[in-house]
Amino acid sequence: MKILLISGVLVALLLVGIVIWMGVPKGPSLRDVAHLQAPQILEMSPQKVLLVRAQGDPNAVGKKAFGLLMKSYFGMKSVPKRGPSFQPPRARWPVGVDTPMEEWVGLYAMPVPESVTEVQGGESKDGLTVELATWEIW
Numbered sequence: 001m002k003i004l005l006i007s008g009v010l011v012a013l014l015l016v017g018i019v020i021w022m023g024v025p026k027g028p029s030l031r032d033v034a035h036l037q038a039p040q041i042l043e044m045s046p047q048k049v050l051l052v053r054a055q056g057d058p059n060a061v062g063k064k065a066f067g068l069l070m071k072s073y074f075g076m077k078s079v080p081k082r083g084p085s086f087q088p089p090r091a092r093w094p095v096g097v098d099t100p101m102e103e104w105v106g107l108y109a110m111p112v113p114e115s116v117t118e119v120q121g122g123e124s125k126d127g128l129t130v131e132l133a134t135w136e137i138w
Helices: 002-023 030-036 058-074
Strands: 047-055 090-092 105-111 130-135
Touching: 047 058, 058 090, 058 105, 058 130, 105 130
Parallel strands: none
Antiparallel strands: 047 105, 047 130, 090 105
């Protein structure tokens, strides 16, 4: 009977520990990403980027363009892969909204340090290429 009581208490403590552990938030707190909740227009200085140009509907060509961009970026040794100096990818479509989506030209970019001088492995089987460019202010 004593063993059963001790086992019951241990199981109860284990369950309480699991409930407490699951209740602890994981990842960034909402305060850390609050600035991302509202759209913003920022003026940024020109920046060196890896750039992939892809023509067509972004829903069809975007995955291939971002795939090549990420493969090229993460294959480089001299770029930040995480931390505060890592910057997210970006995209622009410099055509009017009245242009048919099949004619859109997407510019998919990933910021790189100014020290980067060449791109390695910058071609895909889909005819897309990666180049170094300067991301200008619009």
